[in-house]
Amino acid sequence: MPTKKATTIPTLVAAHGKQLLESWLGLQKDSSLVASGAVDTATLHNYSERFLSEFHKALASGRLDAIGGADWAGVREFLSDFSRGMAQHGLTPSQIATFVFSLKQPLFALLSHEFKSDAQRLSEELWQATLLIDSLGLYTSEAFQKSREEVIIRQQEEMLELSTPVVELWEGIVAVPLIGTLDSERTQVVMESLLQHIVTTGAEIAIIDITGVPTVDTLVAQHLIKTVAAARLMGADCIISGIRPQIAQTIVHLGVELSVTSKATMADALQLALRRIGKTVVDRKTPQAASPAE
Amino acid sequence: MDVEKQATLAVKSAEDIVRIRREVRSWAVESKFSLVDQTKIVTAASEIARNTLDYGGGGQLALEKVRQGERRGLRLTFSDQGPGIPDIQRALTDGYTSGSGLGLGLSGSKRLCNEFYLESKPGVGTTVTLIRWK
Numbered sequence: 001m002p003t004k005k006a007t008t009i010p011t012l013v014a015a016h017g018k019q020l021l022e023s024w025l026g027l028q029k030d031s032s033l034v035a036s037g038a039v040d041t042a043t044l045h046n047y048s049e050r051f052l053s054e055f056h057k058a059l060a061s062g063r064l065d066a067i068g069g070a071d072w073a074g075v076r077e078f079l080s081d082f083s084r085g086m087a088q089h090g091l092t093p094s095q096i097a098t099f100v101f102s103l104k105q106p107l108f109a110l111l112s113h114e115f116k117s118d119a120q121r122l123s124e125e126l127w128q129a130t131l132l133i134d135s136l137g138l139y140t141s142e143a144f145q146k147s148r149e150e151v152i153i154r155q156q157e158e159m160l161e162l163s164t165p166v167v168e169l170w171e172g173i174v175a176v177p178l179i180g181t182l183d184s185e186r187t188q189v190v191m192e193s194l195l196q197h198i199v200t201t202g203a204e205i206a207i208i209d210i211t212g213v214p215t216v217d218t219l220v221a222q223h224l225i226k227t228v229a230a231a232r233l234m235g236a237d238c239i240i241s242g243i244r245p246q247i248a249q250t251i252v253h254l255g256v257e258l259s260v261t262s263k264a265t266m267a268d269a270l271q272l273a274l275r276r277i278g279k280t281v282v283d284r285k286t287p288q289a290a291s292p293a294e
Numbered sequence: 295m296d297v298e299k300q301a302t303l304a305v306k307s308a309e310d311i312v313r314i315r316r317e318v319r320s321w322a323v324e325s326k327f328s329l330v331d332q333t334k335i336v337t338a339a340s341e342i343a344r345n346t347l348d349y350g351g352g353g354q355l356a357l358e359k360v361r362q363g364e365r366r367g368l369r370l371t372f373s374d375q376g377p378g379i380p381d382i383q384r385a386l387t388d389g390y391t392s393g394s395g396l397g398l399g400l401s402g403s404k405r406l407c408n409e410f411y412l413e414s415k416p417g418v419g420t421t422v423t424l425i426r427w428k
Binding site: 181183214215216217218219221222245246247249250253254255256 | 332340344405
């Protein structure tokens with residue numbers, strides 16, 4: 001049942017702030033935050049003090065049921081920073097949330113001391129306090145999750161960049177080693193950067209190496225076929241290299257026709273490419289030995 | 295046929311397909327499949343998983359390590375509650391696609407496995423069962 005009477009939690013926290021901080025810190029001395037070595041007592045003291053001061057400010061607004069509102073922005077910001085910092089120290093979400101949950105005991109102690117003789121009022125206040133602390137505790141978990149997701153998204157973007165280096169092997173020959181899963185998004189990036197390189201270098205031959213692609217199914221094959229066709233339109237011939245025996249057999253069973261020159265290794269592909277542009281690789285000794293005889 | 299080990303995987307997103315490939319590969323390695331057989335079953339799983347996602351609107355995979363007498367193998371059952379396949383014969387024809395692929399996924403996977411069963415009812419869903427023996 002929601003209480004009609006204004007809650008006294010804000011006034012209590014304001015009046016007994018120092019006492020609250022002290023008993024809270026006392027409790028946290030043995031908490032896993034300190035035990036894990038992620039924070040020392042001084043830092044914990046600092047964190048607790050900052051949290052209580054923000055908490056106090058937000059409480060003054062009287063909106064105990066809306067921690068998503070503007071009044072609680074300070075608390076939310078602190079908790080986000082806090083969970084991000086703690087996450088970097090390798091703490092789990094439950095250890096981080098326990099920081100907030102552990103405030104319950106001293107806060108409840110304050111309340112029960114205040115409403116010793118009014119059981120009805122005490123239970124109402126306790127309920128309010130529980131709801132509030134729970135939602136703040138859960139917020140730390142959300143913040144933790146969010147910071148993890150940010151890391152994942154950043155890594156994904158980095159991988160997208162990493163996985164598509166187009167390299168110039170010789171004048172007129174570019175190569176792109178494909179690595180990992182070829183989902184649509186990545187293939188798109190590969191295709192674009194390969195075509196771009198063909199334009200800027202004026203390459204006649206593009207080698208696509210799939211040694212690092214673990215599975216070639218029909219979708220991957222289709223991406224390859226499209227890339228080859230697009231490169232051809234730009235005036236470059238493609239050679240696919242790095243087709244391992246098991247991949248070759250699988251492609252045959254699938255019934256896919258890769259109507260493009262392919263070679264088992266990148267070295268073979270380079271040799272073929274050099275030949276096509278009219279270059280040959282010769283042993284350094286051979287011409288020297290040959291010249292006096294002529 | 296005895297089932298020695300079993301797991302269920304969701305087929306709800308493109309990431310799930312990547313996970314399925316990895317999982318099927320590790321099961322195939324565990325079952326001591328040869329490198330070629332590993333690649334075949336992983337590729338077939340990738341095909342059917344993508345069909346389940348793209349045409350069936352997502353579903354699930356029941357992955358099982360099975361034994362029949364002395365034979366051991368992997369059984370993969372993909373099921374969805376999608377629109378179903380109206381003409382199974384046609385869907386299994388090389389080069390036919392109702393989407394934008396190469397039209398080789400179903401027929402190709404059939405060739406990559408030892409046993410292949412396709413059940414589908416329009417409006418009810420589709421179940422594809424693949425078995426690759428060691």
